[in-house]
Amino acid sequence: MVTNYQEAKSQNREALRRGLLDAASRVLVSEGLEALTMRRVSQEVAASTKVLYTLFGNKEGLLEQLYVEGFERLRRNLEAVPLSDDPVADLVKVALAYRENALADPTYFAVLFGRSVAGFTPSANSIEAAMSGFALLEGFVQRAMEAGLLRPADVKTSAKIVWATLHGATSLELDGYFDDADPSSRRQTYQLAVDTLIKGLSRFVS
Amino acid sequence: MVTNYQEAKSQNREALRRGLLDAASRVLVSEGLEALTMRRVSQEVAASTKVLYTLFGNKEGLLEQLYVEGFERLRRNLEAVPLSDDPVADLVKVALAYRENALADPTYFAVLFGRSVAGFTPSANSIEAAMSGFALLEGFVQRAMEAGLLRPADVKTSAKIVWATLHGATSLELDGYFDDADPSSRRQTYQLAVDTLIKGLSRFVS
DNA sequence: TGCTATAGGTAACAACGTTATTAGTAGCAA
DNA sequence: TTGCTACTAATAACGTTGTTACCTATAGCA
Structure with missing residues (x-):
């Protein structure tokens, strides 16, 4: 048939x-x-x-598939974060997972966020498909905000701010600008960036 | 002779x-x-x-010179920020200047931070030369901290956190992930990211 | 006026993305 | 079985890129 x-x-x-x-x-x-x-x-x-x-x-088509694959891997790694009854602690855990994902496969990270991969810019379609990882992040923010732990604000915007912080700290570290002596101090810098972010978003200041 | x-x-x-x-x-x-x-x-x-x-x-040598040139342009643009008597307001202004610099010449930004420019990674020497822009940022942070406006902490680490936030928000916007309707709302998102950052670093909460 | 060194132009090479051409294979109908 | 059709893949080639071997010419100097 x-x-x-x-x-x-x-x-x-x-x-x-x-x-x-x-x-x-x-x-x-x-x-x-x-x-x-x-x-x-x-x-x-x-x-x-x-x-x-x-x-x-063509090659751009192949790169586009790798791009989608890279975002799926990111989403899977963020989804693997176990939930607790503390939404803010979970948000911190997912923040750390973002960095771990990038450090595990830096070349994938380069495909996702390296401008200038010879003439490759993902199609709007691919970008949309890639945003599921961001939607996941948004869920964590929403949960913490609804629990009254974060200052009330537009959830999507707050999630963008979270993403920007994680992404900036991860990118600069991967690009070699956080070249402190040892890797553990780089991890600590990232941790402090996340702490500062949470503090800035929090309703109450500890 | x-x-x-x-x-x-x-x-x-x-x-x-x-x-x-x-x-x-x-x-x-x-x-x-x-x-x-x-x-x-x-x-x-x-x-x-x-x-x-x-x-x-070779081409990598040329790219390395463009890399240094790009960081010099960044430093000049950050230096052009006029100082007031409010160290925190000045820090915000320099934060906005970081974004403006990137948006003015996105291709330069790609040379500075685009991983994967076909086999180009700046030498340690160039990275060091490039860090003068970061040192400038560090000065703004130190000034605000010494004025007692920021929570006491390691200045270098705090400056890294600032840089990470600016860089992350700028990168994501340039990569098309902040594609809100109009450009002014993107600017507002960036502004909110900076506000959140300042709040997280502040000694007092407003 | 010749000698030496060095910079720059020309033409070529290897590797890359891409494609025109060719050959082969799977399904279908007689 | 024997053709016919559609499609897929291998081969070889083309144009462009970074790079370099070779040659030419020019500047300084004795």
């Missing part, structure tokens, strides 16, 4: 797409962004570059 | 270097990072690419 054929074909396509994306991820994480060439990725799966072009269109 | 000859030669070299760097700046600002090729820059000054290689070594 035609439908089954089409279905099987699209399943094959999906499996192939997934395999190619994983190959690209492997190259990206283990060899860096410079090594992520069409030839390198295709040879990773022992095929020609043509496969990449039929499935992703 | 040898010294004069050498001096004249090095002056010429310096003038030439400056001219090439300005040409590269023009291309970068007006045509974007993709257009910044060795051939494009050399044709901007009607010369061959060889000149760029004798003066900068």
